[in-house]
Amino acid sequence: MDKDTQFSSFKQWLHPINFQQLDQTVKEKQSDKYVKKLTTKAYILLFLYAHLHQEDSLHSLSTRVLDDKLQEAIGF
Secondary structure, three states: OOHHHHHHHHHHHHOOOOHHHHHHHHHHHOOOOOOOOOOHHHHHHHHHHHHHOOOOOHHHHHHHOOOHHHHHHHOO
16 A cells, blocks of 8 residues: 555544544643643544554554654644
């Protein structure tokens, strides 16, 4: 499977998620008050990506995070 195809399928997975409601809830609960990069939204996106690509470990996921396209998709 081509990398571009994987990223477009990743974006299709995200389409049904209501990020406006998520952002509103995060603001109300102040979940991201002291967070700099790994926000609640980025955390959810990162672990959805890991599930979609069947990452074996956090170590393999951490090496994937260095990819510029993934960082752009997640919002780092």
